[in-house]
Amino acid sequence: xxxxxxxxxxxxxxxxxxxxxxxxxxxxxxxxxxxxxxxxxxxxxxxxxxxxxxxxxxxxxxxxxxxxxxxxxxxxxxxxxxxxxxxxxxxxxxxxxxxxxxxxxxxxxxxxxxxxxxxxxxxxxxxxxxxxxxxxxxxxxxxxxxxxxxxxxxxxxxxxxxxxxxxxxxxxxxxxxxxxxxxxxxxxxxxxxxxxxxxxxxxxxxxxxxxxxxxxxxxxxxxxxxxxxxxx
Amino acid sequence: xxxxxxxxxxxxxxxxxxxxxxxxxxxxxxxxxxxxxxxxxxxxxxxxxxxxxxxxxxxxxxxxxxxxxxxxxxxxxxxxxxxxxxxxxxxxxxxxxxxxxxxxxxxxxxxxxxxxxxxxxxxxxxxxxxxxxxxxxxxxxxxxxxxxxxxxxxxxxxxxxxxxxxxxxxxxxxxxxxxxxxxxxxxxxxxxxxxxxxxxxxxxxxxxxxxxxxxxxxxxxxxxxxxxxxxx
Numbered sequence: 442x443x444x445x446x447x448x449x450x451x452x453x454x455x456x457x458x459x460x461x462x463x464x465x466x467x468x469x470x471x472x473x474x475x476x477x478x479x480x481x482x483x484x485x486x487x488x489x490x491x492x493x494x495x496x497x498x499x500x501x502x503x504x505x506x507x508x509x510x511x512x513x514x515x516x517x518x519x520x521x522x523x524x525x526x527x528x529x530x531x532x533x534x535x536x537x538x539x540x541x542x543x544x545x546x547x548x549x550x551x552x553x554x555x556x557x558x559x560x561x562x563x564x565x566x567x568x569x570x571x572x573x574x575x576x577x578x579x580x581x582x583x584x585x586x587x588x589x590x591x592x593x594x595x596x597x598x599x600x601x602x603x604x605x606x607x608x609x610x611x612x613x614x615x616x617x618x619x620x621x622x623x624x625x626x627x628x629x630x631x632x633x634x635x636x637x638x639x640x641x642x643x644x645x646x647x648x649x650x651x652x653x654x655x656x657x658x659x660x661x662x663x664x665x666x667x668x669x670x671x672x673x
Numbered sequence: 674x675x676x677x678x679x680x681x682x683x684x685x686x687x688x689x690x691x692x693x694x695x696x697x698x699x700x701x702x703x704x705x706x707x708x709x710x711x712x713x714x715x716x717x718x719x720x721x722x723x724x725x726x727x728x729x730x731x732x733x734x735x736x737x738x739x740x741x742x743x744x745x746x747x748x749x750x751x752x753x754x755x756x757x758x759x760x761x762x763x764x765x766x767x768x769x770x771x772x773x774x775x776x777x778x779x780x781x782x783x784x785x786x787x788x789x790x791x792x793x794x795x796x797x798x799x800x801x802x803x804x805x806x807x808x809x810x811x812x813x814x815x816x817x818x819x820x821x822x823x824x825x826x827x828x829x830x831x832x833x834x835x836x837x838x839x840x841x842x843x844x845x846x847x848x849x850x851x852x853x854x855x856x857x858x859x860x861x862x863x864x865x866x867x868x869x870x871x872x873x874x875x876x877x878x879x880x881x882x883x884x885x886x887x888x889x890x891x892x893x894x895x896x897x898x899x900x901x902x903x904x905x
């Protein structure tokens with residue numbers, strides 16, 4: 442194939458991923474079809490399908506395109522800070538594209554950038570900090586699923602509308618049957634789209650897993666304490 | 674309309690919800706269309722649309738049908754136990770229908786059973802235990818988003834296949850570039866579908882939020898029971 446075909450130039454992996462993300466962001470998960478994407482890219486359907494054979498391949502391309510923007514952490518960063526930096530960066534990338542998470546569903550994401558920027562260094566840091574492999578992967582998965590939940594199930598792109606729907610539904614409830622909900626609307630409504638819900642939960646999971654928080658005082662903030670099985 | 678029309682009998686809210694859940698469970702989120710659902714229910718499309726005007730209405734019906742099965746907690750149950758009981762029950766209900774969560778996306782769920790069985794009693798218990806309204810709703814939202822993440826982004830219905838995809842992808846990595854991932858497959862692969870990832874994270878969030886765990890020692894071990902880490 443000629444190297445400078447305009448069609449090929451339009452169909453780089455980055456451009457396919459960017460355009461697919463635009464479609465999802467504009468029209469929701471159902472807007473991402475191969476036909477719509479090929480049209481937007483101004484390439485043929487066959488040409489697009491040569492690059493991503495199926496929806497799973499296309500989604501992998503999109504998430505790994507985002508994962509390429511995850512930060513690289515300085516080697517001497519302490520475990521808790523490195524962990525918080527990685528996951529909050531992932532959260533911010535995904536919260537901008539919740540439709541992508543709806544399409545992902547239960548399919549594992551195993552793209553090269555996600556593995557190289559997030560999973561491998563996080564596990565390596567956790568092992569170096571003294572966790573067993575089981576502890577390291579369990580802590581990773583806990584923070585990962587919290588991050589996907591916080592990014593995928595809240596409409597951070599239209600917080601006013603999410604808050605308004607909640608306020609309307611709760612204000613219509615019977616105050617005798619629902620005293621806690623109807624009596625605290627001013628606290629409840631903003632929490633529906635508050636990023637601190639996620640950030641605080643992440644910090645709680647980090648403190649609970651922190652292998653260096655082994656003394657009782659440090660453990661008081663959430664660590665499960667020293668583990669007799671750990672070899673150090 | 675006649676009270677004993679077979680068509681109406683087939684189209685109770687419970688039957689619509691059960692049948693919609695079957696469609697999603699069998700064929701994934703994209704299998705839930707009004708046409709497919711009407712056909713399966715053996716009613717007309719118009720008849721179905723009279724009962725749920727749009728997909729949002731249909732999804733509300735499904736989740737609230739599930740939420741009706743959430744447990745009612747005895748009044749004198751301690752805060753941590755009541756909290757863990759409610760959220761683990763929600764997790765089990767949702768983990769059986771991950772496609773429902775993909776369809777939900779960022780749409781708030783505000784059905785009567787979910788509010789009456791989960792949100793209202795959880796907030797009321799938290800306020801009674803001494804939390805401020807802001808603390809109560811924040812703790813609730815943290816556990817709620819973790820629960821949706823744990824149930825919606827893991828294929829618990831086909832764990833072998835999820836583990837196999839992970840094992841294949843990780844085994845193909847370069848051990849020099851990915852030593853933590855390639856060197857610990859035996860620990861990593863089972864964690865991909867381990868329910869303890871969720872249960873332990875929930876207990877960590879419960880301990881971190883527990884208003885009664887005010888002294889360091891109590892907070893370290895928490896009132897949620899023994900150390901969440903389990904021999905595996």
